[in-house]
Amino acid sequence: MISIGDIYDKDINFLFGSGASYGLLPTLRLGITREAGGDSCTLEELATQFEKEKDSRLIPLFMHYYASCIRPAEVLSIAATAATEEGRQVIENYRIFLSTVLAMLQRRKPLDRRCNIFTTNYDGCFPLAADEILQRGHIDFVLNDGTRGFSKRILQARNFSTFLCETGVFGRHQSSIPQINLIHLHGSVYWSKSDGGIHVEYNASEHQPLLSAADLLRLQPFSETLESAEAVLDGLEDPGFTPEELTEFWTRYEQIPIVNPTKWKFHETVYEEHYYQMLRLLSYELEKPNAVLITFGFSFADEHILNLVMRSLSNPGLQVFVCCFNQADQEALSDKFKGHRNVRCLALDEGFLDFTAFNKKVLAWPSTTRAVALGAAQEATAAPLTPDASAPAENMA
The missing domain is CATH 3.40.50.1220 (TPP-binding domain)
Incomplete structure (x- = not known):
């Protein structure tokens, strides 16, 4: 408390x-693991690995990130948040x-x-x-x-x-x-x-999306694998976009004024x-x-x-x-x-x-x-918080 x-x-x-x-929006934690029974990967970890290894799945990974997080944030509105109980909450x-x-x-x-x-x-x-x-x-x-x-x-x-x-x-x-x-x-x-x-x-909802409906359909199996807790990294198949399609997406994606979730954050904007x-x-x-x-x-x-x-x-x-x-x-x-x-x-x-x-x-x-x-009708009931066992109560570190 x-x-x-x-x-x-x-x-x-x-x-x-x-x-x-x-x-409303996902975290960077994915479902996929590097090996069966292992810890789930984060998007940051995979992006860093794919970039280092020059893996062809790097740009599709950011396509997934754009489709699942960035584009939904662009079109966010009170009406959109009210569509689900989770959004309203x-x-x-x-x-x-x-x-x-x-x-x-x-x-x-x-x-x-x-x-x-x-x-x-x-x-x-x-x-x-x-x-x-x-x-x-x-x-x-x-x-x-x-x-x-x-x-x-x-x-x-x-x-x-x-x-x-x-x-x-x-x-x-x-x-x-x-x-x-x-x-x-x-x-x-x-x-x-x-x-x-x-x-x-x-009014960012007026921005033209970087991925078409057809692109999203092609990306869907790739995204479903990333989000699946049953999937392992070796089973993540490249969605098969052409080099020209990947280059076009990446050129437009780099214009979005955000810091990418990778270790080389401050070198691309x-x-x-x-x-x-x-x-x-x-x-x-x-x-x-x-x-x-x-x-x-x-x-x-x-x-x-x-x-x-x-x-x-x-x-x-x-x-x-x-x-x-x-x-x-x-x-x-x-x-x-x-x-x-x-x-x-x-x-x-x-x-x-x-x-x-x-x-x-x-x-x-x-x-x-x-x-x-x-201005709320309900009371807040306090539950005990657990301090770090290795430190005194006044120093939970």
Whole structure:
């Protein structure tokens, strides 16, 4: 359990990974294994292996990634999320989380109502959930995506340092409107290059798909094998696209402003400068005297971010809470952060720490105030969290 009363007045940062959007969009974990009975592979692992070995299945692997993750993110909408119970629950989880954060910010000093959400996701779940909250009209706030402009919104790193302030009629008092900075570390499907800058347009559903219906049909057996827990890597057959078809897809795919899930992430995109600026921003925030970092749905497979967080742990004022999906993940991450007394790896005693459990049992107001803070009818019941057995309770690392 993370005590909101202990952290609400600190410099709070969140780091979200693909686990937060699971149910709408897949994670990087596949079903296929390298050998029968082995652990399932991740897309990152296979992409790195295929690239190193010059395997002909590399581009088809990214075709699968585009079809299963990127294109669905481009066409994401409230109507699309409402089509399934899982989709509705995902957006509701985002809404509850944002409402909790805003309630925390409301308790802070009048000119200090800001926090940062860093995310490696490409999707628009945060903007969709924020729109829902704003439309209900219960609270005024700013979701700052770093853009400025009217007909054309341009992303610039310096915009994350600004905030909106309101004053009384005669200027005798002022306070900042609660603000959440939304910082995409791996890019977004809503970005495009424009005159040397980054243009943000949330109507990405109008983008022409890179794969036709016929392409998807040919790719289907390949994708089904990747997702099958019964499949092994030797049985993954090349879908048989021609070299010309692969080249055409890859040329267009490289124009998408995202960081690919491979070990050579920062070597293939014109958006490299902005990515490094955002990493520097994360590093700067974690060096503040009372910094807090809460991670969710993030495995720390990204070596750039892992190394950055590791370096920041020398800051004695930094507190890091790593939310682990299950106890196996907790053991692995506890070992990764072994020796750092300012890291706590959290997992539930029973069950999985998914987004719903995170909202109810980890980052939740006491039951007496939760309904008021979030406008929710149900109470949040806290379940015990399992600390790392190798560390004291106050140092789950």
